[in-house]
Amino acid sequence: MAKNKTDKNWMPRWFYQLASPRWCYDITGKLLPAFSVLALLLLLGGTVWALLFAPADYQQGNSFRIIYIHVPSAILAQSCYMMMALAGAIGLIWKMKVADMVAKACAPLGASLALLALATGAIWGKPTWGSWWVWDARLTSMLILLFLYLGVMALHSAIENDTTAAQSTAVLALVGLVNIPIIKYSVEWWNTLHQPATFKLTEKPTMPPEMWLPLLVMVVGFYCFFAVSLMLRLRHEILRRERRSSWVQALVESR
Amino acid sequence: MSEIATNEPAKARGPSAVGVFRAALKRDLLLAFRSKSDLLNPLIFFLMVATLFPLGVSPEPGFLALLAPGLVWVAALLATLLSMDSLFRADFEDGTLEQALLSPQPLILIVLARVLAHWIMTGLPLTLMAPLLGLMLFLPADGMGGLMLSLLLGTPTLSLIGAIGAALTVGLRKGGVLISLLVLPLYIPVLIFGSGAVQAAVTGLPLAGYLALLGAMLALGVVLAPLAIGAALRISVSG
Amino acid sequence: MSEIATNEPAKARGPSAVGVFRAALKRDLLLAFRSKSDLLNPLIFFLMVATLFPLGVSPEPGFLALLAPGLVWVAALLATLLSMDSLFRADFEDGTLEQALLSPQPLILIVLARVLAHWIMTGLPLTLMAPLLGLMLFLPADGMGGLMLSLLLGTPTLSLIGAIGAALTVGLRKGGVLISLLVLPLYIPVLIFGSGAVQAAVTGLPLAGYLALLGAMLALGVVLAPLAIGAALRISVSG
Amino acid sequence: MGSIALSPIGESEPVLKVENLYCERDERVLFDGLSFEIGAGEVLQIEGQNGSGKTTLLRILSGLSRNYEGELYWRGEPMDEVVDEYRQALLYFGHLPGVKATLTPQENLGWYAALQPGTDSASIDAALRQVGLAGYEDVPCHMLSAGQHRRVSLARLYLSQASLWILDEPFTAIDKKGVAQKEQLILRHAAAGGTVILTTHHELHLDGLRRLNLDQLAGTS
Amino acid sequence: MGSIALSPIGESEPVLKVENLYCERDERVLFDGLSFEIGAGEVLQIEGQNGSGKTTLLRILSGLSRNYEGELYWRGEPMDEVVDEYRQALLYFGHLPGVKATLTPQENLGWYAALQPGTDSASIDAALRQVGLAGYEDVPCHMLSAGQHRRVSLARLYLSQASLWILDEPFTAIDKKGVAQKEQLILRHAAAGGTVILTTHHELHLDGLRRLNLDQLAGTS
Amino acid sequence: MKFESMADFIGMGGHGLYVWLAYGIALAILLFNVVQPLRQTRQLLNQQARLVRREKGLS
């Protein structure tokens, strides 16, 4: 049933290979251990550094240590959306199944990271601002990003046919991508109009290196973790969709 | 009625694009007028909001006046959102959508006509009724102009974005809520700039910036949304 | 699933009333769970209102706290009202309503089960989610108890009254607006006493009186509404 | 076909009696002074071209529509007084299949069994097998083909204990084998003392079928 | 019937060519390696029992469904490259009639004429007369009977200039006279060089009809 | 090392609840993102194996 259209030979070879679920399954199987070890080391090291050795903030005290998960998760949640939309577009244009699967795998991952950013932000807000939630620009736009993810996931689960679901969500993700800068811009503007400037997050505190170095480690660690989780989800999705192909059957029987 | 039947010169192939757009618009408006309630939909919803809030929240003019700019915009947004689910559903269920997709006429035009008809039936009456609502909620008179202008520029964008959600969910058994979830995050910029414009008008600040932004979003929507809607419709029907 | 199939002992005629009620309730809940979005409906609508108002009106906690008691109730009312149109429509369009009307089983029970299922899918989650909404809108903690109690007593009445409107309009091509018109006047007492109870709770006044009134309306509704709904359904289908 | 012969007309006492029925729709008289009766063991086909009023008549007979003048009797009693009994004895199959798209065939029939006391709900799977839906018991009905969808509703014929069947174009979308099978079922039902009133545009292969043509009755055309 | 004979098979160059079509739904393979071609002047009936995949195949041929693998050619060109031409030449009549219930038959056909460039919109009333809806031109379609409702959609056959007709159970709910008339129409269309692909569970009285049975093709059952 | 004692470390200068809550949630969410796909994959493979066994048993 798998038919590789051979008339599009202007595409580089790796593009075809990438388009083959089986090749993808194999290559991710080889990459996974390396990324897992890297992610584990970076996250563990970063956490120890962040909790034990980084200095406390002179104003916020030790609650400042939340930054080491808050900022990486917030950054990741945003880049994950880009990746999802990009993969969706590739799937839509070149009918590449693996890209569809990557896009599908991105959604729950991104949503959980957005949730993490929101949760850590809310927790951080309590000691610093005295309230779990305020209608601040950054917070609101992260909430909206979470809604965008939830929309993509809901649409995916509502459509039974895999191809249709992938195409529909790709359209939605692309529309959302156009909107993300608009949302960010509008929310920030709205906030500066209504909100007293006390809660402003935009100015970068001039941090000493012993504060931002562990942050850098954590961010890189989060990216590695992101790769690991994405590959795990992707592999599951590949197996699910190809479950009746001979190579998966062989894999099942060889267990 | 019979205009629909005759506005297409027999065998003409070349310049029929405008003809199809006009025929589609006429048909959609006719459909809306036939089920008269569609016409009243936003009107009723608007009036409902205007009566329920004083009853449920507080009848005090000062408080309502503070509430009014945002409330009118939220009501407009909800009214549009709630009418969105039925945008393509009836056509999907009786097979007319299939026929439109199989037609050699450009789908974008048909889709654009549908969205325009939707706006004429919801956004436009909303805009025209807004002063009444403003009055009932004690919106200062200075805000009326800003209110109407912002709605005039903002509601078409709402219709366009909403239509994308409607097209994506038309093939599903229950689209109602899903649409809200898909579309709401995209509506928020319109809401913010729209209510911002009214607030600026009330407080006497310049509102040209807001209106320019609303206009820019509308322009972007008119260009991009029909493409997304058309693609989504084909995907939904093919599934 | 197979419970539905087997909960009716073969040939039993006498005590099947309870059996039918249970079977109907199970079927309706199953239908709602199948189209999962129905489950999320009030949740999404509630969250939408809770995010839109701060964005559209004002993010200031003090202002939102004043708004909260009424806003939650208005949102509950609108959520119920908007879900009402579909209560019998799907059954009407696929012929299952016909079959229910032709059954020798008491229609009142089937109808009551349907309303109960509707409440379980909308009113109950609304009630359970109300504290979250209250939190997002900075409702004082004292008001939470009153909010939940008043919603618990008030939302079933909303479902019962709304079902009458749904039954009356089910045969019509477009019922959406008509329902709102028919039902809204009957909803207003519930809204007034409901939001009154919350306001009383916030300000520390006794709220037993409000709750008693809400309870009385509910009792009246449970007794009378099913009769009206059944009669309305027979009329709508026979037309 | 038709190995079982229907009992001859008029032999049995009338089960359903229609007297002087008058109905108009949208200003057009569909039938005026329509009278007939049908007994146990009889099969009556209502004939007529599209729009002649077959569906309208069947909906009146089933008690769904009240848009008529005239009298209906069920086993000699005026219909209004024995509605409950009548509903117990009736199986109505209309243009709309009465099948929920999100439920499975099994669940759909389960609900039907709950509605009709006396229905043997244990035989649902057997009924589904009879209509050729074995293997589809657990598939949501919106995933079925047009004919399969209607077969779910037709399975009620195998389940039901009702004596009077009113069937409005039961063979729509059903393939030839299915139609032949349903014809046998109708014959068996009549042979067992049941009564069937049906409309269809298919050629029926039934012995002893009574026909009532509405085209000749219509006041205007 | 059938005074006009169809042109013999294979004489004309293929209009529509299907190569190696594969389709599965819900884990069941409906057809695999399905190849056939059809030329001008031919009538092809897709046969098969309920659920065998007739509708699925017709929706793929019409371009509505993309759930397949394999190649389609229209007049020798891959379908994807000539979609516009193909749509111009196609009349698709599906399970859903594509008739708006609140519009009148006239308005419904008016919209169809606007969608299909080349359709002669002046002849709408004539087409409605042909399908026996004279006098109903101005009645909202929800007031029509089941058969009349489908006749509104069938009137497109009289209006259209399309050369390829894809008809999915066009005779559902149509009375016998109507079916005979539509059969004549199909023969005439083929004789004039048109092509017809149809499914139906009715017995067809057409000379030179080609048949394709899907039951024999299905991989599993 | 910025902390003098274990209790000091747990207490985080009065912000212990917040810091540990945040890190706890982070751990939970990260673990979830690893465990969930792994479990799904295992379930899928088991299910397929069962299918294969059933088919073999039938034939």
Ligand code: HEM
């Ligand atoms: C629910 C609440 C919160 C949310 C959703 C949130 C969201 C975000 C986002 C989206 C970023 C941007 C990450 C990037 O792209 O660089 C960020 C950065 C940051 N947040 Fe939060 N935040 C929240 C609460 C807080 C609180 C309470 C504080 C501390 C007072 C805080 C301090 C910071 C800091 C210092 C940064 C880094 C600033 C920068 O790199 O630009 N956040 N947050």
Ligand SMILES: Nc1ncnc2c1ncn2[C@@H]1O[C@H](COP(=O)(O)OP(=O)(O)OP(=O)(O)O)[C@@H](O)[C@H]1O
């Ligand atoms: N939306 C759907 N999703 C999944 N499977 C479907 C869907 N629609 C149909 N099927 C399945 O595809 C198969 C073929 O359906 P199709 O509608 O093509 O049959 P058909 O030959 O037209 O039957 P009929 O004579 O009843 O119209 C059926 O077995 C059905 O269960």
Ligand SMILES: Nc1ncnc2c1ncn2[C@@H]1O[C@H](COP(=O)(O)OP(=O)(O)OP(=O)(O)O)[C@@H](O)[C@H]1O
């Ligand atoms: N809802 C309605 N309102 C008004 N008139 C109607 C309505 N439904 C049907 N009619 C009219 O009543 C007449 C009879 O319709 P009916 O549905 O009984 O016909 P039928 O004999 O069942 O036809 P078919 O063979 O097409 O099913 C038709 O002329 C139709 O126009």
Ligand SMILES: [Mg+2]
């Ligand atoms: Mg009929």
Ligand SMILES: [Mg+2]
């Ligand atoms: Mg079919």
